Amino acid sequence: MCLAIPVRVEQLTPGDNAIVNLGGVRKEISLSLVEDVAVGDYVILHVGYALQKLDVDEAEQTLALFAELNAHTDAQLADGSLA
Amino acid sequence: MKYVDEFRDGELAKNIAAHIAREAEPQKIYRLMEFCGGHTHAISRYGLADLLPANVRLIHGPGCPVCVLPVGRVDQAIRLATEQGVILCTYADTMRVPASDKLTLMRAKAAGADVRMIYSTQDALKIARDNPAREVVFLAIGFETTTPPTAVAVKQVQTESINNFSILCNHVLTPAAMHAILAVAGGVALDGFIGPAHVSTVIGSEPYEVFARDYAKPVVIAGFEPLDVLQAILMLIRQINQGRAAVENEFTRAVSRSGNLKAQALVSEVFELREFFEWRGLGTLPLSALKLRAEFAAFDAELKFNCEYVAVPDHKACECAAILRGEKMPQQCKIFGTVCTPENPVGSCMVSSEGACAAHYSFGRFRETKV
Numbered sequence: 100m101c102l103a104i105p106v107r108v109e110q111l112t113p114g115d116n117a118i119v120n121l122g123g124v125r126k127e128i129s130l131s132l133v134e135d136v137a138v139g140d141y142v143i144l145h146v147g148y149a150l151q152k153l154d155v156d157e158a159e160q161t162l163a164l165f166a167e168l169n170a171h172t173d174a175q176l177a178d179g180s181l182a
Numbered sequence: 183m184k185y186v187d188e189f190r191d192g193e194l195a196k197n198i199a200a201h202i203a204r205e206a207e208p209q210k211i212y213r214l215m216e217f218c219g220g221h222t223h224a225i226s227r228y229g230l231a232d233l234l235p236a237n238v239r240l241i242h243g244p245g246c247p248v249c250v251l252p253v254g255r256v257d258q259a260i261r262l263a264t265e266q267g268v269i270l271c272t273y274a275d276t277m278r279v280p281a282s283d284k285l286t287l288m289r290a291k292a293a294g295a296d297v298r299m300i301y302s303t304q305d306a307l308k309i310a311r312d313n314p315a316r317e318v319v320f321l322a323i324g325f326e327t328t329t330p331p332t333a334v335a336v337k338q339v340q341t342e343s344i345n346n347f348s349i350l351c352n353h354v355l356t357p358a359a360m361h362a363i364l365a366v367a368g369g370v371a372l373d374g375f376i377g378p379a380h381v382s383t384v385i386g387s388e389p390y391e392v393f394a395r396d397y398a399k400p401v402v403i404a405g406f407e408p409l410d411v412l413q414a415i416l417m418l419i420r421q422i423n424q425g426r427a428a429v430e431n432e433f434t435r436a437v438s439r440s441g442n443l444k445a446q447a448l449v450s451e452v453f454e455l456r457e458f459f460e461w462r463g464l465g466t467l468p469l470s471a472l473k474l475r476a477e478f479a480a481f482d483a484e485l486k487f488n489c490e491y492v493a494v495p496d497h498k499a500c501e502c503a504a505i506l507r508g509e510k511m512p513q514q515c516k517i518f519g520t521v522c523t524p525e526n527p528v529g530s531c532m533v534s535s536e537g538a539c540a541a542h543y544s545f546g547r548f549r550e551t552k553v
């Protein structure tokens with residue numbers, strides 16, 4: 100029920116709607132709960148509505164944090180401080 | 183899929199788990215509640231509990247909207263469909279929730295009631311426009327994620343003067359349920375919360391600050407992908423080790439402190455607090471759910487059809503109530519996996535893939551967690 104997924108907006112359509120790409124399938128969703136959405140943006144889709152825009156910079160930063168944590172582990176493995 | 187697959191990387195998951203194993207202090211027990219059914223689902227599906235040391239325990243919370251719906255609420259919907267002859271529209275998850283007299287909405291449909299499964303509130307509106315001679319009722323359920331889409335529909339019905347559409351409102355509030363969990367005397371002991379993902383995109387992180395401040399419980403809001411959940415667990419362990427209790431946000435790509443203001447404004451225009459609402463497992467809680475404001479009363483199915491809520495006890499053997507409070511695990515129910523299965527659910531927790539019993543049953547690799 101609460102499952103929702105990030106989808107890319109492909110086209111804006113009349114009535115505050117948009118066509119999104121849902122894993123290769125094109126689907127029309129409502130944008131009435133969000134503001135300033137442009138083609139190319141990612142939105143979180145839930146029961147036919149975009150709930151929120153996905154902040155791509157923040158997503159990249161979170162991924163960078165995971166990568167950094169990983170590099171840190173490798174370094175510790177190399178110097179023997181992580182048994 | 184972009185922004186999904188990257189957050190499921192198995193190597194990175196093992197790495198975060200290694201940090202958790204190293205930083206969790208062996209003499210401590212970390213009891214972390216994942217409030218949300220979406221997290222329960224992710225934890226079971228990716229076997230995340232298996233990646234954690236034994237002293238880091240995950241406890242399922244009451245954040246599965248179908249699970250917290252009491253029997254009497256499903257009965258109400260079935261009565262509307264069978265006695266009033268309405269077209270009853272519902273999200274798929276609600277179709278198989280057990281009601282009284284061995285009924286479900288699905289069985290009522292098989293017996294002739296006009297029950298229709300919809301994906302979006304827009305589908306329900308379309309049904310109302312297409313059937314002007316029939317009454318259409320939408321069984322509105324869910325937490326703060328599904329409430330705004332209901333509000334959009336109600337506003338549209340008003341603007342378009344559609345007069346054959348109403349909602350049976352069962353929208354509930356996350357912070358109220360968290361309060362209830364913490365307030366149960368002799369209830370489950372918790373050291374922190376994994377905060378909801380998509381509920382928080384709407385309400386923001388601010389409503390959780392009271393739990394850090396007044397109850398000294400750390401809260402880390404996490405996305406639904408496995409790396410998100412593991413990272414949130416690591417962040418919780420760090421807070422606990424440092425003796426801190428704060429609200430932290432792992433899901434910054436979609437959650438801000440104030441949330442989605444447009445959606446919040448719409449919800450408060452259409453809905454107001456209900457004085458009392460009965461939850462499965464948590465009992466009758468004050469100010470824990472929503473009802474339509476007086477201006478929208480014409481679209482309230484309970485008023486329109488004079489259809490009152492009648493409380494009905496759960497099945498005798500079902501432990502859903504204790505599971506929803508975090509006090510028991512699904513395997514502690516005597517009929518788990520034998521009499522009660524996803525094909526033939528006895529309680530609501532076995533219905534949706536977000537329910538604790540269904541998640542444990544479907545992904546089998548659960549392990550005995552003591553609570």
Ligand code: SF4
Binds near residue numbers: 501518522523528532
């Ligand atoms: S296994 Fe079935 S009967 Fe037992 S607690 Fe879960 S849902 Fe209820």
